[in-house]
Amino acid sequence: MKTNRITGTVALTGLALALTGCVATSVYPFYFEKDVVFEAALVGDWKKADQPDEHWRFEQASGLGYRITSESGGKTAVYQGHAFKLQGQTFLDLTTTQWKEDIQPEPVPSHFLARIVQLTPTVKLSALNYDWLKELLARDPKAVRHIVVQTGEKSEDRRIVLTADTAELQQFVLKHLKTEVAWEASIELQADPTRSPSR
Numbered sequence: 511m512k513t514n515r516i517t518g519t520v521a522l523t524g525l526a527l528a529l530t531g532c533v534a535t536s537v538y539p540f541y542f543e544k545d546v547v548f549e550a551a552l553v554g555d556w557k558k559a560d561q562p563d564e565h566w567r568f569e570q571a572s573g574l575g576y577r578i579t580s581e582s583g584g585k586t587a588v589y590q591g592h593a594f595k596l597q598g599q600t601f602l603d604l605t606t607t608q609w610k611e612d613i614q615p616e617p618v619p620s621h622f623l624a625r626i627v628q629l630t631p632t633v634k635l636s637a638l639n640y641d642w643l644k645e646l647l648a649r650d651p652k653a654v655r656h657i658v659v660q661t662g663e664k665s666e667d668r669r670i671v672l673t674a675d676t677a678e679l680q681q682f683v684l685k686h687l688k689t690e691v692a693w694e695a696s697i698e699l700q701a702d703p704t705r706s707p708s709r
Contacts, residue, residue: 532640535620536672541594548574551629555705559698600626636696
């Protein structure tokens with residue numbers, strides 16, 4: 511999917527695109543500070559189970575946050591992340607920390623949601639299903655506040671950006687927590703001993 515940086519929305523690449531082709535992004539974070547937790551099991555070096563040349567590193571950042579580095583195909587991307595809990599379910603909110611070029615006005619960082627399905631012995635993550643979200647909003651535009659951004663010249667070059675505030679986002683996520691089609695099939699991350707021999 512194409513992106514237009516002038517719109518002020520940055521589509522996450524690398525880590526986010528490893529989970530799903532088109533990503534559901536939000537202007538607001540999916541968590542409040544009271545929801546944040548630190549999952550030590552995430553810290554370390556990982557490789558994607560079915561693509562061992564794709565590497566991820568989770569490091570503890572300031573406070574309870576993470577610095578996440580994704581390497582794939584010779585490209586590196588860096589994110590900041592926060593794990594948080596909603597009704598006992600753990601999620602990961604990710605946002606990019608990199609700008610590849612100086613543009614005006616400055617783009618607004620987008621937030622991307624991943625559901626942590628499993629933490630040990632391997633990490634399994636599942637993204638909000640973009641195609642499901644697109645179909646839901648086509649049927650019911652009031653299901654969650656959003657805008658549709660034109661990302662190219664073609665009519666199909668459009669993407670959904672959620673504009674709901676954090677409280678509304680959480681209500682939406684919890685409403686569809688048990689909606690199987692709302693979540694992508696999980697990806698699996700295995701510990702990478704070649705990069706983290708002490709793990």
